[in-house]
Amino acid sequence: MALYRAIGEIFQSIRDCSQEGELIIYTNGYEHLCFPVLSVWIADQPEHANLEDISTRSCPKCEVEFHTLGSTRWSPSRNHKDYRKRVKLFREYQGNLRPVEYLVARSVKTLFNAFWDMLRVNPYDLNKPDILRNIYLGMLKQMVQWVQASGFLEEAQSIGEI
Known part of the structure; x- marks a missing residue:
């Protein structure tokens, strides 16, 4: 959990810029209002799974079950907005474990992920060069x-x- 809180703090400046914009002077001397977003993350599959706080035996991009990894069977893409909504639902109604069971069934191991708060960024679509x-x-x-x-x-x- 400390890792994700630290990443969240580091990403705070990016989140602020992506919401409010930042004036950047281009080489032509003009200022442009820019909205920077996170576009790449360097990690191999186990590191990426760890950062996403999903099982390392899971795909960071889709919800494929472990025993079907590598097959041509279609699996739904991971949806961090849906995950965040279910975490909120769980926090509002702590006695209702269905949202947590839903997340566990999709190999999500936590109720917080620093990538979930990044605007205009789907963490599962980030380019991940190793x-x-x-x-x-x-x-x-x-x-x-x-x-x-x-x-x-x-x-x-x-x-x-x-």
Whole structure:
């Protein structure tokens, strides 16, 4: 819970700007009223599931059941507005456990998520590049292909440097 409260505090400035806007001076010298929003989050699937506070054996984008992960069966998308509404309903009527049972059935583990309060942002649609797998390994693959294509290894081997 502390992680989500901390993220909520960090996101507060973004939430304020996305509601009220902020004047930003562009390179042409003119000021423009901008409404910045969160558009990317760097995390792999387990990290993203942890940040969303859903089961790590769940899909961060849809409500697919674990035993059908990877299948072509359609599953509904996660709906953070609906989740937030059910949390509010539970808090108003604490004796009613149906909203909590609904969330648990969808692998949601908490009644608070810092991403839920972000305006014009669906946390499940954020671009989530994984820096290790997408960038570093992709760059390594490109570099190896470039070295092989250049003939550098064969040339070095022929003159005895390798």
